[in-house]
Amino acid sequence: MHEHDHTDPPHDDAPHEGAPNPMPEHDRAEGSSGAPEVHEHHRSLGPAIGVIILVLAIALGVLYFFGSNLVTPPLAPPAQGPDEAPGTPDVDPVAASLSAQSTSTELSAIEEDLAATNLEEIDAELDAMEAELDAALSDVERELERDTSVEEEGEPEAR
DSSP states (O other), X not given: OOTTOSOOOOOOSSOOXXXXXXXXXXXXXXXXXXXXXXXXXXXXHHHHXXXXXXXXXXXXXXXXXXXXXXXXOOOOOOOOOTTSOTTOOOOOHHHHHHHTSOXXXXXXXXXXXXXXXXXXXXXHHHHHHHHHHHHHHHHHHHHHHHHHHHHHHHSOOOO
């Protein structure tokens, strides 16, 4: 006699016909590790959330950078001298006369503008600038002479 004369039903996990299904279909999708499979629509959420976070970070950085520039207070107007009335513009008379010139390119208009230009004022301004430069240069020369004489006095004579 054989010990295994009786036949056992096959041992598969598939439900038999007519038998109630013990596991719902979404549970049968589990792999051998027991962890549920990630469905396709859940995979696309990660990159989408990452892109949203990246765009928000860039937008906040741009707002921070340009927002600080927008809040910067305007520069204060230059201080008025004691002899100037407040609100009067500091206009150079030579510049004012130049702005009154014609924009025409006709020879007669150019000659009129040249005749109207006061070159004595320009010469006087150039002379004043030259005097300022000469004074500054003489100050520098005196400084150098003083520094040189101090260095020479500090050195002992070699005999």
